[in-house]
C-alpha cells in the first residue's frame with residue numbers, strides 16, 4: 495500500500511476492495527456506497543496533503559456502515575487537527591478479533607486487512623512461531639486498532655480472552671497433487687486443539703474456520719464444542735466466502751459486467767464438486783449457455799487448484815483468501831454491531847438439506863446465524879439440481895469423517 499507520500503495519489507486502489515457484500519437487499523440491487531470524504535481516505539492511507547486526495551470509490555469491502563464510520567472517525571480527526579489538538583484515532587466500535595495462525599500466508603494479509611477495520615479496537619495475533627515480527631510490523635500502521643502478539647500454546651488462552659470473533663487459518667496448505675482431504679490428518683489435529691482452547695476461553699465468540707478441509711474441520715469444531723458443553727451452532731462458520739468471490743469475478747469477466755455488480759450464491763461445501771455455484775441465481779440476471787455453465791462451474795470448483803499449481807509448491811490461495819476472510823469478518827462485525835441487513839454465504843449447521851452441515855446464504859445478526867435462506871434452493875435448474883444431489887454423498891462422507899475423528903479420540907482418551 496504505497497500511499498504514504500504522494501499528495502495526489504488516487505486512493506481508489508488503496509481502500510476500495512470490491513462490492514459492498516453481505517447485505518441481502520443490496521444483493522438484488524446493490525446500492526452505491528460513497529466513500530467520498532477526502533479526510534477519510536487521506537487519513538486511512540496516511541496521506542499528508544488531505545486536500546489533494548480524491549476518491550471516487552463507490553464500494554468498499556468494509557461496507558457502507560463501516561465506511562461511514564471511517565468517514566466520521568477521520569472527519570472528526572481532521573477537525574481536531576485543525577484545532578491544533580493532539581489526537582488519537584479511535585475505532586468506531588470496540589470489537590476484539592483473534593487470528594490463530596496469524597503468521598501464515600493467509601494470516602498475515604488477513605491481519606493487515608482487519609487492522610484497517612474501524613470496527614476493531616484490538617487485534618490478537620496468535621501462532622506457534624514468527625508472530626512477534628508480524629505484530630510489530632502491523633502495529634506501525636496508523637489505523638485505530640491495537641495489535642497484540644501471542645506465541646505458542648502457553649499464550650493461547652490469553653490470545654482468546656474477551657474475543658468477539660476468532661478466525662482460524664492455522665494449518666498446512668495444499669501442495670500440488672494434494673487434495674483437501676490429504677490435509678485432513680494434520681489440520682484435523684490442529685483445529686481440534688485450537689477449538690479446545692476456544693471452548694475454554696471464548697465460547698461465546700463467532701468462530702470462523704478457514705483451515706481445510708472445511709467440510710470436515712467445521713464438524714470437528716462442532717464436536718469439540720459439544721464435548722465441552724458450549725456448542726452454539728449459530729456462531730460456528732466455515733468460511734466459504736472465497737468461492738463467492740471467485741464466482742463473482744469469473745462470471746463478471748465472462749459476461750463483461752462490472753465486477754462490483756455481480757453476486758453469485760455458492761452453496762454445498764468447500765471442496766471440488768461440493769462447491770455449487772447457483773449461476774441461475776446470479777444478480778444481475780444473466781443468460782448463460784449450457785457450455786458456459788459447465789465451464790464456469792468447473793472453474794469455480796477448481797480455482798484453488800489453479801492457484802496451487804501456479805504457485806508450484808509455494809502454497810495455496812493466500813491473498814484472495816485473506817480478502818474473502820476479511821470480508822466475512824467485517825460482515826460479522828457489522829452484524830454484531832447491530833446492522834440488521836447482513837447476508838453472507840457460509841458453511842454452517844443447517845436444515846436446508848438432509849445433511850447436518852451445508853453452505854448457503856445466511857442472515858447474520860448479533861447472535862450469529864439468524865436465518866438460513868431457504869429460497870436459494872428453490873427453483874434450481876436441472877443442472878443445479880443434479881449437481882446438488884451429486885455433491886451430497888461426498889459432503890456427507892467429509893462431515894462423518896470429521897465427527898468420527900473427534901469421537902474416536904474421545905473414546906481412546
Ligand SMILES: NC(=O)c1ccc[n+]([C@@H]2O[C@H](COP(=O)([O-])OP(=O)(O)OC[C@H]3O[C@@H](n4cnc5c(N)ncnc54)[C@H](O)[C@@H]3O)[C@@H](O)[C@H]2O)c1
Nearest residue numbers: 595597598599600622663664665666667704705706736815
Ligand atoms: N477456506 C478457504 O477457502 C481456504 C483457502 C485457502 C487456504 N485455506 C487453508 O488455510 C490454511 C492455512 O493456509 P496458509 O496458506 O496460510 O498456510 P501457511 O502454512 O502459510 O500458514 C499456516 C500458519 O498456521 C500456523 N500453525 C500451524 N499449526 C498451528 C497451531 N497449532 N496453532 C497456531 N498456528 C499454527 C503456522 O505456523 C503458519 O504460520 C490451510 O489449511 C489451507 O488449506 C483455506
